[in-house]
Amino acid sequence: MNTRGKTVWAALAAAALAATATGCTSHDTGSPTSASSAPAASPTPSLNFQAGAAGIGDPYYPTYGNGGYDVASYAIKVKYDPKTNRLNGDVTVTASATADLSTFNLDLRGMTVRSVAVDEKPATQTRTGNELVITPDHGLATGVKFTVRVVYDGVPGSVTDPEVGKMGFFHTADGAFVVGEPESASLWFPVNDHPQDKATYDVQITVPAGLTAISNGVQGPQQTEAGWTTWKWSESKPMASYLTTLAIGDYRVVNSTHKGKPVVLGVTKQLAKGAADTSMSHTVAIADYLESVFGAYPFDSYGGVVVKDDDLHFALECQSRPVYSAGFFRRGVNDSVVVHELAHQWFGDSVSVKTWQDIWLNEGFASYAEWLWAEHKHESTAQAIFDNVYKNSDASIWRTPPAKPGKKELFGDSPYDRGAMALHALRKAVGDKAFFEILKKWAEQKADGVATTDEFVTLAEQVSGKQLDSVFQAWLFGTKKPAKP
Ligand SMILES: [Zn+2]
Incomplete structure (x- = not known):
């Protein structure tokens, strides 16, 4: 995520986005609703079958994600009508039980659930806050593969964080888009909403004919019928749920291929053709540079989408298709934000955080x-930028350890x-050769997975052959300004 539209070292676009992020903590609890689907046979749980946990175990966000199962894939079909803002969804989740489950949860905020089926048999469902609690007609034993189909509809909503601003599902004049971190997915589909449970995604979006609908990954065949067009997208590499996106509306789309992979660049027609389009056109050149530093580009497609809404103040690294607020390009071409979001394709998207404190x-x-x-x-050197940031950063940055920032400072400066x-500081301690080897190995070893700070420290010590406790203690965990390396 990039909420700043600036860096300390470059005044460029400094005022373009006034927001400075300090956390992502506000969550609409919604009003609990309860509804039952078609009557199901009474569950017959064995004594050992228990309810899956309502959270995946994140210290900062205890209710995010769920326990007891692991999702392999989502097949999402949504129909969206910009005239009414309504979304009709039909989602099939394919998962494996990791515990003996009598019930389990999916995360879903708002929306009305019409029916739930597990392995194609009607299941009972209740709503508690942002949890959709599902009781299948049979217990699910550890290791068993199962499907959950949820049919639902409603007007998807958003959440507002006092610092980051609005995130989630944005209804625009010509359509809608979805962007948000640490979670936005549960605002428009039922999901195990935490990076720990990555999955592949097939997304079908049906919109009024004439509108564009962009999502993650590679585009499939498009169909138009009775005034509605269905756009198909598929992300075949495991993806964290918050990286799913949707952009519906009038877009200038430029399709091409690069290194045999599709490139999809979209800019909302609400913006006159200009700096945003030029910045997007730099996507593959920037990705190629990053590839030379971090190793092979991790996904099967490239892209980027520029969206516009007065309440959106950030860019997000949505997998293979970062989403940029139009404000980033208000003052001209902005390569820095593109570099930032594309670097996340390696670090954030392919290598994801196991828990949010490792942000x-x-x-x-x-x-x-x-x-x-x-x-x-x-334009500068990393050393000169370091010197500038070291000298000019606000004192709060030294009180806040980046590897344990606390929930409120999750998207703060630290x-x-x-x-x-x-x-x-690590680069200075181990030298350029070892440093860039560490970055490449990290991207390679943890590709398509999740990772922790401890694992990074271990790898850095392995590759460099150096004991690095004092470096990491001072820079990642300390609460005082470290000596200049
Ligand atoms: Zn970021």
Whole structure:
């Protein structure tokens, strides 16, 4: 995520987006609703079958995600009518039980659930806050593969964080789009909403003919029938739920291929053709540079979408299709934000956080990529940027450890700027050769998975052959300004 539209070192676009992010903590609890689907046979749980946990175990967000199963894939079919803002959804989740389950949860905010079936048999469902609690007509034994089909509809909503602003499902004049972190998926489909449970996605979006509908991954065949067009997208690499996106409306779309992979670049027609289009057109060149530093580009497609809504103040690294607020390009071409979101394709998307407290593994790396890009373009050096940030950062950055920022500072300056400084301090400690080998190995070893700060520390020590406790303690965990390396 990029909420700033600026870096400390480059005044460029500094005022373009006034928002400085400090956390992502506001959540609409919604009003609990309860509804039952078609009458199901009474569950006959064995004594050992128990309810799956209502959270996946994230210390900052205990109710995010769910326990007891692992999702392999989502097949999402939605129909959206911009005239009414209503979305009709029909989602099939394919998962495996990781415990003996009598009931289990999916995350879903708002929306009205019309029916739930497990393995094609009607199941009982209740709503508690943002949890959809599902009781199948039979217990699910550990290791068993099962499907859950949920049919639902409603007007999808958003949440507002006092610092980051509005996120989730945005209804625009010409359509809608979805963007939000740490979670946005549960606002428009039932999901195990946490990066720990990555899955593949097939997304079908039916919209009035004439509108464009973009999502993640590779585009499939398009169908138009009775005034409605169905767009098909598929992301075949495991994806964290918050990286799913949807952009519906009037877009200028440029399709091409790069290294045999499709490139999909979209800019809302609410913007006159200009800086946003030019910035998007730099996507593959920037991805190629990052590939030279981080290793092979991790996904099967490239892209980017520029959306416009006065309440959107950030860009997000949606997998293979980052979403940028139009505001980033208000003052001209902005490569830095593209570098940031594309760097996340490696760090954040392919290598995802196991728990949200490790957010610096995403934001420190994406911020450092901007420094590397400036060095690559001979605009500055990583050292000069480090010196500037070290000298000019607000005192709060030194009180906030990037590897344990606390929920309120999740998207504050520390995981971004001090996270990048931590990487630069590591680079100084181990030398360029070992440093860039660490970055490449990290991207390779953890590809398509989740990772922790401890694992990064271990890898850095392995590759460099150095004991690095003091470096990481000072830069990632300390609460005082470290000595300049
Ligand atoms: Zn970011």
